Amino acid sequence: MSQKSFSLQAAIEVESLAKRYGKLCAVDEVSFSIQPGEVVGFLGPNGAGKSTTLKILAGLLEANAGRVAIFGRSVAEDPRAIGAGVGFMMENNPLPEKMRVGEYLRFRAQMKGIASRELYRHVEKIMRYCDLYYQARHRLIASLSKGFRQRVGVAEALLGTPQVVMLDEPTIGLDPHQVLLFRQLIETFRGRYTFIISSHILSEIEAICDRVLILHQGRLVADGDVAHLGKEFITKATLMVKLQCEASQMTSFEQQYPQWKYRLLKTDLLTHSHVLAIDFPEPLEEKRAVWEAIFAYASWKVLDVEEKKFTLEDIFLAATRRYWDSESLKL
Amino acid sequence: MCYSSVTYVVAIAFLFMMGFLFLFLLEEYTRFAQSELLVIAFFKAFWIPVLLVVPTITSSVFAGRLENGTFASLRVLPLRLSAIVLGNWWVVYGYYMTLWTMALFFPWITQKIFPEVAQQMPFFPLSYALGGWSFIALSGGFFIAMGLFASSLMRSSLVAGTLTFVFLLAHFLSAEGLRQWEALRGSSFGSHFLSPDYYGVFLQMEDFCRGIVDTRVVVFYLAGTIFFLFLVHLMLNRHPI
Numbered sequence: 331m332s333q334k335s336f337s338l339q340a341a342i343e344v345e346s347l348a349k350r351y352g353k354l355c356a357v358d359e360v361s362f363s364i365q366p367g368e369v370v371g372f373l374g375p376n377g378a379g380k381s382t383t384l385k386i387l388a389g390l391l392e393a394n395a396g397r398v399a400i401f402g403r404s405v406a407e408d409p410r411a412i413g414a415g416v417g418f419m420m421e422n423n424p425l426p427e428k429m430r431v432g433e434y435l436r437f438r439a440q441m442k443g444i445a446s447r448e449l450y451r452h453v454e455k456i457m458r459y460c461d462l463y464y465q466a467r468h469r470l471i472a473s474l475s476k477g478f479r480q481r482v483g484v485a486e487a488l489l490g491t492p493q494v495v496m497l498d499e500p501t502i503g504l505d506p507h508q509v510l511l512f513r514q515l516i517e518t519f520r521g522r523y524t525f526i527i528s529s530h531i532l533s534e535i536e537a538i539c540d541r542v543l544i545l546h547q548g549r550l551v552a553d554g555d556v557a558h559l560g561k562e563f564i565t566k567a568t569l570m571v572k573l574q575c576e577a578s579q580m581t582s583f584e585q586q587y588p589q590w591k592y593r594l595l596k597t598d599l600l601t602h603s604h605v606l607a608i609d610f611p612e613p614l615e616e617k618r619a620v621w622e623a624i625f626a627y628a629s630w631k632v633l634d635v636e637e638k639k640f641t642l643e644d645i646f647l648a649a650t651r652r653y654w655d656s657e658s659l660k661l
Numbered sequence: 662m663c664y665s666s667v668t669y670v671v672a673i674a675f676l677f678m679m680g681f682l683f684l685f686l687l688e689e690y691t692r693f694a695q696s697e698l699l700v701i702a703f704f705k706a707f708w709i710p711v712l713l714v715v716p717t718i719t720s721s722v723f724a725g726r727l728e729n730g731t732f733a734s735l736r737v738l739p740l741r742l743s744a745i746v747l748g749n750w751w752v753v754y755g756y757y758m759t760l761w762t763m764a765l766f767f768p769w770i771t772q773k774i775f776p777e778v779a780q781q782m783p784f785f786p787l788s789y790a791l792g793g794w795s796f797i798a799l800s801g802g803f804f805i806a807m808g809l810f811a812s813s814l815m816r817s818s819l820v821a822g823t824l825t826f827v828f829l830l831a832h833f834l835s836a837e838g839l840r841q842w843e844a845l846r847g848s849s850f851g852s853h854f855l856s857p858d859y860y861g862v863f864l865q866m867e868d869f870c871r872g873i874v875d876t877r878v879v880v881f882y883l884a885g886t887i888f889f890l891f892l893v894h895l896m897l898n899r900h901p902i
Contacts, residue, residue: 388737389737390733390736390737410739410740410741411739413737413738413739413740414739416737418737420730420733420734420737422730424729424730424731424733424734425731425734426664426731427729428664428665428666429664433664438738441738441739441740442738442739443739486734
């Protein structure tokens with residue numbers, strides 16, 4: 331792997347990465363680049379290849395093809411040297427049950443090359459960041475709750491001076507307070523470290539990450555920030571309309587405006603109020619026409635109109651669906 | 662290792678076992694005259710603790726970590742696999758030798774408490790004790806490397822422990838088995854390549870106690886240790902993470 335082919339500024343460069351397990355293609359021609367200080371969300375359904383990609387980035391697995399470099403240094407050529415600059419919390423977060431939290435973190439810090447005189451101070455600092463110092467530092471790992479175990483995993487990844495921190499499902503099993511703490515933790519280190527966070531919790535990724543990578547069946551199907559991906563993948567808007575009318579009058583609205591699909595979400599028979607979701611193509615003129623039609627339609631009384639904002643979930647579903655559609659077209 | 666309760670339980674069990682063994686031999690030696698020295702008899706019984714202790718202390722070193730995933734997290738650290746293998750071997754070996762060194766305090770304690778017993782016979786000559794301890798040290802590295810190899814083969818500590826037990830038993834009995842086979846066949850086919858005198862552990866132990874150091878034995882155990890550690894490295898490198 332030629333190191334010259336990578337930009338020196340990029341924290342992570344991945345080019346045409348492929349990994350096969352027998353006949354199964356876990357990662358297929360994945361390419362992306364991450365700049366220093368970026369917080370990137372790594373999304374995908376189960377078996378999409380997220381964990382495999384992260385393991386290759388951490389030097390735990392060898393790729394069948396492609397190039398991976400961290401700050402210009404090839405992972406394949408020198409995985410152990412890369413290991414010093416990478417903090418990695420693995421999926422399922424395996425921890426030695428018989429050690430105490432403080433002992434474990436000091437052991438890992440020592441293995442990461444922290445000098446003995448710095449060891450206690452450094453580990454204490456990280457434990458304070460992760461809210462482990464007062465409640466858990468003397469506890470056996472076996473006795474920790476899921477939330478605390480996750481925090482130990484995150485603390486371990488932050489030990490030393492990692493240039494890149496990769497967290498595989500860090501918020502799984504955390505309660506809302508702990509999730510908030512996790513967000514604050516990422517905010518503390520934002521800009522100092524490059525983060526890759528793999529998660530199934532889309533709202534978390536949306537709240538934390540600057541950018542999102544979506545993997546599906548081993549392929550990268552989306553790459554960009556949420557606004558950019560919204561423009562790329564969300565082709566329709568939805569209006570949530572609360573109105574009051576007889577049910578038959580809604581049918582006549584549909585007959586009058588057959589170009590707009592609407593869905594009845596909720597009906598209150600006592601007050602004759604209904605909540606409709608009207609889908610329409612994104613262009614602005616269309617949106618204006620829908621608004622006008624809703625208000626102009628005399629047979630009902632509009633109580634409330636709200637435009638539904640697209641979320642990362644919508645992008646995720648659209649991106650994966652588009653991939654399915656393109657694959658089925660090929661067949 | 663020091664974080665596992667097994668370490669302390671094994672240490673206590675080992676010292677109890679060695680203590681009772683020493684007591685039993687001492688009683689026998691004070692009652693009847695014996696053809697060989699107490700120290701040789703004590704060291705020649707080394708196969709009993711080895712068969713019990715080595716599988717217990719080596720079985721979970723890699724198998725346990727492979728099972729619970731902590732081996733993968735160890736691989737994330739900026740350490741070479743060879744350092745991980747050697748580090749683990751060294752820790753287990755150090756522990757094993759500590760146990761044996763502690764067991765050598767039994768004769769010393771007896772000598773302090775019952776000086777009259779020690780005066781009756783050539784009790785526990787230091788030169789013999791050092792010879793026996795040297796063989797324990799030499800063979801111990803090999804046995805532990807063998808145990809670590811079994812541990813690196815699979816994710817089940819129980820199966821790894823059983824496999825180590827079988828390996829050790831085969832090693833202890835193979836020389837005697839070969840000798841029997843030769844006696845039955847009336848030929849010395851095996852002796853050209855695999856002389857029972859060469860790798861029969863009980864004879865080797867006796868020789869070491871008497872101060873006879875056969876370099877072939879030293880080479881056998883050192884080469885065996887390196888060979889098994891190489892196999893451990895190979896196996897761990899091929900384990901899916």
